[in-house]
Amino acid sequence: MNVSKIAINGFFGRMGQTIYNLSIKDKEKFEVTVGCDQKDKINLQHEISLTDNLSKFSDLFDVVIDFSLPEPSIKAVKTCEEISKPITIGTTGFSDEQKKYLIAASEKIPLLLAPNMSLGVNASLQSISDLSKLLTNYEVSIEETHHKNKIDSPSGTALKIADVIANARGTEASSIDIKAYREEGEIGVHKTTFKSDDDEIIIYHNAFNRSIFAKGALETSQWIANQKPGLYTYKDFMESV
Numbered sequence: 001m002n003v004s005k006i007a008i009n010g011f012f013g014r015m016g017q018t019i020y021n022l023s024i025k026d027k028e029k030f031e032v033t034v035g036c037d038q039k040d041k042i043n044l045q046h047e048i049s050l051t052d053n054l055s056k057f058s059d060l061f062d063v064v065i066d067f068s069l070p071e072p073s074i075k076a077v078k079t080c081e082e083i084s085k086p087i088t089i090g091t092t093g094f095s096d097e098q099k100k101y102l103i104a105a106s107e108k109i110p111l112l113l114a115p116n117m118s119l120g121v122n123a124s125l126q127s128i129s130d131l132s133k134l135l136t137n138y139e140v141s142i143e144e145t146h147h148k149n150k151i152d153s154p155s156g157t158a159l160k161i162a163d164v165i166a167n168a169r170g171t172e173a174s175s176i177d178i179k180a181y182r183e184e185g186e187i188g189v190h191k192t193t194f195k196s197d198d199d200e201i202i203i204y205h206n207a208f209n210r211s212i213f214a215k216g217a218l219e220t221s222q223w224i225a226n227q228k229p230g231l232y233t234y235k236d237f238m239e240s241v
């Protein structure tokens with residue numbers, strides 16, 4: 001299969017740099033050609049093309065990976081609509097209005113939205129769904145811990161877990177107790193507890209590094225580049241490969 005050339009939005013961020021460094025280790029599979037970030041971060045001396053405006057280099061890439069902030073992410077989607085390019089989004093913290101916009105945009109372009117790009121978390125969502133259906137009388141709660149620079153709280157992953165439980169049980173996600181903690185250096189821990197008077201079951205995921213998300217971002221970029229317009233999740237990708 002052809003390698004689709006990648007532009008990274010949020011290039012100089014923690015995730016942008018992890019994705020870029022991982023792509024360099026596997027040049028046969030992944031080619032990052034454009035990095036987009038805020039104007040004051042653009043260093044003209046770089047081995048790839050840097051910009052604060054993706055449309056400037058639209059002929060250099062086939063697909064966008066976005067790990068930035070909600071507003072720049074929406075801006076990147078608008079550009080992708082204008083230039084008809086697919087996008088895979090790892091950014092979290094979108095408002096309801098922004099989510100509506102993403103849904104509308106996905107009618108025109110292939111758009112994958114994944115608040116967690118790791119295989120481990122996405123595989124455990126399946127178990128959480130199954131347990132939620134089987135253990136209807138168990139009280140469920142979610143705890144998440146991230147580094148202190150994380151802006152949104154609770155995390156997009158914790159909200160996704162709550163959605164999965166609510167969908168499985170036919171209840172409201174807002175009724176599920178989520179506790180969010182911020183600790184120096186913590187990449188991302190999610191703990192989902194099912195508790196009865198007699199026992200408890202815990203689904204626990206601890207990310208040791210950001211490469212697990214970067215791998216998902218790179219892999220979904222190659223997959224979304226070959227899809228029709230529509231809104232996709234990591235689960236769609238996971239189930240198709």
Ligand SMILES: NC(=O)c1ccc[n+]([C@@H]2O[C@H](COP(=O)([O-])OP(=O)(O)OC[C@H]3O[C@@H](n4cnc5c(N)ncnc54)[C@H](O)[C@@H]3O)[C@@H](O)[C@H]2O)c1
Nearest residue numbers: 010012013014015037067068072090091092115116117213
């Ligand atoms: N889906 C996942 O698996 C996953 C994993 C980790 C982080 N995240 C999310 O990804 C996002 C980024 O996380 P991070 O830790 O890399 O954050 P970060 O703060 O390190 O990086 C964000 C980058 O976006 C850049 N940016 C700001 N405005 C911009 C603009 N107008 N155009 C282009 N770039 C702009 C910033 O300058 C910065 O370099 C967050 O929303 C975070 O929650 C998701």
